[in-house]
Amino acid sequence: MSVELEELKDLTRALRRRVSMSDPADWTSAPRSAQKTEMPIAAEKSEMLAELEVKIHACRACPLGASRIQAVPGVGSPNASVMFIGEGPGFQEDHKGEPFVGRSGQLLDKILESIGLSRQTVYIANIVKCHPMKNPADPESRGNDRPPTQEEMNACRGWLAAQIRAIAPKVIVTLGAVPARALLGDLTPITKLRGQWRTYDPGGGLPKIKLLPTFHPAALLRNPDLKRDVWTDMKNLQKELSQ
Numbered sequence: 001m002s003v004e005l006e007e008l009k010d011l012t013r014a015l016r017r018r019v020s021m022s023d024p025a026d027w028t029s030a031p032r033s034a035q036k037t038e039m040p041i042a043a044e045k046s047e048m049l050a051e052l053e054v055k056i057h058a059c060r061a062c063p064l065g066a067s068r069i070q071a072v073p074g075v076g077s078p079n080a081s082v083m084f085i086g087e088g089p090g091f092q093e094d095h096k097g098e099p100f101v102g103r104s105g106q107l108l109d110k111i112l113e114s115i116g117l118s119r120q121t122v123y124i125a126n127i128v129k130c131h132p133m134k135n136p137a138d139p140e141s142r143g144n145d146r147p148p149t150q151e152e153m154n155a156c157r158g159w160l161a162a163q164i165r166a167i168a169p170k171v172i173v174t175l176g177a178v179p180a181r182a183l184l185g186d187l188t189p190i191t192k193l194r195g196q197w198r199t200y201d202p203g204g205g206l207p208k209i210k211l212l213p214t215f216h217p218a219a220l221l222r223n224p225d226l227k228r229d230v231w232t233d234m235k236n237l238q239k240e241l242s243q
Contacts, residue, residue, distance in 0.1 A: 040166055045078035048166035056129050062155035067136030070097045074125035074163060081170045081241055086126045087178040090145045094131035099124050104217040115238040123167055127182050128156040153182055165202050171240055172200055172209055176216030195233050212237055
């Protein structure tokens with residue numbers, strides 16, 4: 001009991017110091033109509049993402065957590081104006097712990113560079129944070145990738161939603177059909193959906209975010225003719241970010 005009493009006294013002293021050092025206006029409730037959800041500031045964004053990263057590495061909400069080599073939370077700037085969101089980590093991402101580091105990632109880096117961006121100025125993440133494998137018993141096998149199941153995406157969805165709320169980007173770019181479908185709930189084929197501006201509601205009272213679906217870099221490697229469409233999308237993104 002004495003320990004609890006001392007803790008209560010420490011808390012009381014801390015609150016008194018807080019009151020004495022603050023502006024009285026800080027303790028006045030604004031009218032309900034005037035209250036707004038404030039956007040996270042830079043330091044808060046970094047702290048929130050760091051906390052999320054620790055939790056993601058500890059996550060075992062679905063079977064992917066038991067077979068992965070390591071979780072792949074995301075990479076980039078907490079202050080990014082644009083988030084690029086893919087499907088899930090592959091073999092190389094699982095080993096390195098960073099999204100888009102294989103051939104698709106190298107192409108994504110070139111795409112970003114073409115409009116004056118980089119993985120240091122944007123934020124790159126995936127719908128699921130662990131490597132979906134055809135044979136989970138053999139994570140060292142190449143060519144073992146598969147799309148995430150709906151169950152896996154549902155289990156992981158909260159992590160991405162929290163990252164989006166922490167960063168509060170101006171624009172989200174989804175790479176491929178899977179992330180577009182997951183964030184928009186739209187089953188329209190990516191060939192028809194790409195290039196069309198949509199909106200994503202992050203919840204928590206935050207403003208809606210513009211969302212631009214485009215092709216996954218892997219699709220461009222398979223079909224180089226798609227590069228023209230992606231270039232058009234990136235020019236539209238560049239225009240939006242400049243406004």
